[in-house]
Amino acid sequence: MSLGPFSLRVSLVAAAVLLAWIVAGALARRRKLEEPSAASGLLLDAVIAGFVAARLGYILQWWPEYRAAPLSMLALGDGGFAWWAGLPVAVLVLWWRSRKARAGLRLPALGGLAAGLLAWALVLHLGTALRQSVPPLPDLELETLAGEPQRLDAHLGRPIVVNLWATWCPPCRREMPVLAHAQQHWPEVAFLLVNQGDERHLVDDFLARSGLELRDVLLDPASRTMQASGARVLPTTLFFDAQGRLLDTHVGELSRAALADRLQRRYGLAPRQPRE
Structure with missing residues (x-):
């Protein structure tokens, strides 16, 4: 059996994005905004921009390896994303898109983004803890x-x-x-x-x-x-x-x-x- 490009890591990222989307919508409804779904849409726009930037940043970071195998740039399941490139872009897109008339959407969208990042950080921490409890190199x-x-x-x-x-x-x-x-x-x-x-x-x-x-x-x-x-x-x-x-x-x-x-x-x- 093979998961192909859809590794467990990718599935966990998708779960974190879903949580962020739900939290953004819930916060918008709590603030009684006229279009609460707009906050979730704004968040998704920022997340997509962040993922694109994170992938491009990772490709640039490891350009010699990707240049030797160009098609591997499309292999998203390899986990190749640079958070230091993606997170600032996501925040900037969210901030820019929520200016002026859409300013009321900013806090719910930022809250959703924060919830997604917190969930992802907890998953990484849990993964580290689980690795410490797994058996060592099999004695086979x-x-x-x-x-x-x-x-x-x-x-x-x-x-x-x-x-x-x-x-x-x-x-x-x-x-x-x-x-x-x-x-x-x-x-x-x-x-x-x-x-x-x-x-x-x-x-x-x-x-x-x-x-x-x-x-x-x-x-x-x-x-x-x-x-x-x-x-x-x-x-x-x-x-x-x-x-x-x-x-x-x-x-x-x-x-x-x-x-x-x-x-x-x-x-x-x-x-x-x-x-x-």
Whole structure:
């Protein structure tokens, strides 16, 4: 199963926007405005402008990665939004649109925006708390493509990125070049590509057709890694520190920019200029 571009993060953002819209309308009705729905509409205009600005800001921030794969600019599910660009634009649009005759809509719209931001901040805090309670890197013995046993914890001592994938999963196949690129550019990180449920010959055939040079491809025919980590969809990418503690999770297809962003934020690794 795959969520495609609609990851859990995107769903939570949509829920926060819905809450902001409801609060703006409720505050407008409380102030007995003639058109309470206008406050919700004003808020949505500001939110849309903010999301566009946030996406453009993120693309500019990671321009070398997006320039190497232009279509990934459309992959909104990679979570690539720069709040520092989106929030000021949203506030400015709201303030500008609510001037003069529509000034009465300003406070309800700002209240809705504040409610949405607070909800999103609480979700982020909850996500951080949940990550601290999840199990560490699974203590599993898997197989290499050569049929040799290999433990996931054999790479402890350096950052570990575990990508859960399958040959039948289109987003998994699309993100393989991103992971191949990462293995070449960040050798200090162990990128483990753990196949879930496929037979060995299917994995061999896929890798032969892809023409990619991939290391540390492991076979997990019983999908034990998904069960141990609590992952529910493919692809899922798990970011562990050198001690095996989970730092971050990405559900859905990874873009070059999204992966480089997480490597920088979670491990302090500087972006690397893509080599074509």
